[in-house]
Amino acid sequence: MSPQLTIKLQPGTQAPDFTLQDADGKAFSLxxxxxxxxxxxxxxxxxxxxxxxxxxxxxxxxxxxxGSGYEVLGISPDAPAKLAAFTGDFGLTFPLLSDExxxxxxxxxxxxxxxxxxxxxxxxVRSTVVVDPQGNVVLAQYQVKAQGHVAALRETLxx
Numbered sequence: 001m002s003p004q005l006t007i008k009l010q011p012g013t014q015a016p017d018f019t020l021q022d023a024d025g026k027a028f029s030l031x032x033x034x035x036x037x038x039x040x041x042x043x044x045x046x047x048x049x050x051x052x053x054x055x056x057x058x059x060x061x062x063x064x065x066x067g068s069g070y071e072v073l074g075i076s077p078d079a080p081a082k083l084a085a086f087t088g089d090f091g092l093t094f095p096l097l098s099d100e101x102x103x104x105x106x107x108x109x110x111x112x113x114x115x116x117x118x119x120x121x122x123x124x125v126r127s128t129v130v131v132d133p134q135g136n137v138v139l140a141q142y143q144v145k146a147q148g149h150v151a152a153l154r155e156t157l158x159x
Contacts, residue, residue, distance in 0.1 A: 009137045010140065011138055011139060011140065014135055015030060015131040015137050017029065020097035020104060022096060023080050024084065025080055037070045037071070038130070039131075039153070041058070041073070041128040042110035042125070043124060043126055045124075046078045046096070053147055055096075057149070058072050058092075068157070068158075070130075074096045075099050077102050078098060079098055080098045109140070110125050110142070111124060127144065130153075139156065
């Protein structure tokens, strides 16, 4: 495994900037969110059971998160067309961004080895990073479970 795959972000460090396309091909940059708190979460694949659970939990919690000053961005290696279908099928109301070359996931420490169905594979490690209005990491969670993650995150953030 490459050492690059194991570098995790730490609170107090600057979050790596990125520009990625959403489901409609619109570019989103982390820099566009300066002045706001942002929850950036990484998930392995659109429309899979765990990823659907997590995305729908974020969707269902979006009003309270935004009401407390947090925006949500979901990132996966899926192509924009797959993200568009996922967004439409589940009525997702926050941007899902395409990181097809997984460069952003690597920069955030959300790409690495993981155990899937008894086999070690390389891919997205389900992760969540909270970025403050100045672009600094306030919270970085890796290898989170889809079920219950948003509720636990809301509790940690006091939302």
